[in-house]
Amino acid sequence: MAPIDAFAPAKINLTLHVTGRRQDGYHLLDSLVAFADVGDRVRVEPALELSLEVGGPRALGVPTGPDNLVLKAAALFGVDEGARITLEKHLPAAAGIGGGSADAAATLRALSKLWGRTIPSDCARLGADIPVCLPSRTARMQGIGETVTPLPLPPLDAVLVNPGVSVPTGPVFAALEGQFGAPMQGVLPQFDGAGALLDWLGDQRNDLETPARQIAPAIGDTLAALAATRHCALARMSGSGATCFGLFPSPASARAAAQQLSQAHPGWWVQATRIGGD
Numbered sequence: 373m374a375p376i377d378a379f380a381p382a383k384i385n386l387t388l389h390v391t392g393r394r395q396d397g398y399h400l401l402d403s404l405v406a407f408a409d410v411g412d413r414v415r416v417e418p419a420l421e422l423s424l425e426v427g428g429p430r431a432l433g434v435p436t437g438p439d440n441l442v443l444k445a446a447a448l449f450g451v452d453e454g455a456r457i458t459l460e461k462h463l464p465a466a467a468g469i470g471g472g473s474a475d476a477a478a479t480l481r482a483l484s485k486l487w488g489r490t491i492p493s494d495c496a497r498l499g500a501d502i503p504v505c506l507p508s509r510t511a512r513m514q515g516i517g518e519t520v521t522p523l524p525l526p527p528l529d530a531v532l533v534n535p536g537v538s539v540p541t542g543p544v545f546a547a548l549e550g551q552f553g554a555p556m557q558g559v560l561p562q563f564d565g566a567g568a569l570l571d572w573l574g575d576q577r578n579d580l581e582t583p584a585r586q587i588a589p590a591i592g593d594t595l596a597a598l599a600a601t602r603h604c605a606l607a608r609m610s611g612s613g614a615t616c617f618g619l620f621p622s623p624a625s626a627r628a629a630a631q632q633l634s635q636a637h638p639g640w641w642v643q644a645t646r647i648g649g650d
């Protein structure tokens with residue numbers, strides 16, 4: 373059997389409203405989630421033993437053993453089958469763009485094909501972002517992440533920026549201190565183009581931005597740098613940070629902003645990308 377490749381795109385929370393907290397400590401979310409055209413790559417090939425090799429430009433610091441979400445995803449199938457898995461990391465880790473969850477979801481898709489088995493129904497145990505990352509299509513995400521409603525959106529030209537600070541998700545939620553906001557409106561508007569979507573996003577929130585900025589003040593610098601670039605229509609944080617995104621009116625304006633930011637901040641991870649559009 374030929375190798376099976378699965379793309380693990382960056383997840384962007386265009387909105388992230390935190391509306392409450394369950395008894396078990398997990399938070400209730402209402403989030404508009406889109407996926408970028410940048411991401412990690414997972415390859416699975418037939419083999420007698422299960423193995424993982426981690427490479428690529430963002431491999432440093434990513435666990436290579438059983439703690440890697442790729443191997444956790446493989447273990448969830450609960451079978452004694454082999455596979456040679458290669459993970460090529462392009463996304464920064466602990467960055468609010470779901471890198472580990474996207475890798476796990478891509479592994480579930482690829483191994484399901486290689487082994488001819490259905491994806492385990494309890495895969496959300498791997499993380500709250502797994503259900504939305506499995507299809508990796510634009511969606512509204514609710515509950516603690518388990519309710520995923522597909523919602524096609526116009527494509528957006530964007531720049532993703534991570535200031536090189538890893539931000540663990542749990543402490544950001546914990547720093548919310550029980551202050552919850554309203555969900556998005558019940559039925560979202562129909563957006564007839566990127567402009568209408570941009571206008572609407574301007575009135576929405578990421579409720580994790582304030583606690584994340586307390587933990588990682590570099591997020592404030594990142595948002596300010598993005599907002600100051602030419603043609604940036606909106607700058608926001610994704611997930612629990614620290615990655616922020618700026619939205620632009622065209623691919624050329626996004627590319628120009630990315631170039632400017634990379635030159636001014638050589639230590640930052642900067643990517644022009646297109647998100648959504650499915």
Ligand SMILES: C[C@@](CO)(OP(=O)(O)O)[C@H](O)COP(=O)(O)OP(=O)(O)OC[C@H]1O[C@@H](n2ccc(N)nc2=O)[C@H](O)[C@@H]1O
Nearest residue numbers: 397398399468469470499500501516541542545611612613
């Ligand atoms: C915040 C979000 C938004 O999409 O993204 P990231 O910042 O991680 O990318 C996700 O909800 C993160 O999903 P994921 O990273 O898979 O979370 P998990 O591993 O399940 O949980 C990590 C920790 O975050 C907190 N957590 C997570 C999800 C949720 N709905 N409520 C929570 O309170 C819990 O403290 C949990 O122990």
Ligand SMILES: Nc1ncnc2c1ncn2[C@@H]1O[C@H](COP(=O)(O)OP(=O)(O)O)[C@@H](O)[C@H]1O
Nearest residue numbers: 439440441465466467468469470471472473475
């Ligand atoms: N394949 C993986 N890629 C990145 N991080 C991973 C992976 N597997 C396990 N991890 C661990 O998961 C943590 C969260 O990573 P990630 O999913 O990228 O962050 P976030 O939840 O902020 O989007 C990392 O700190 C890392 O230790």
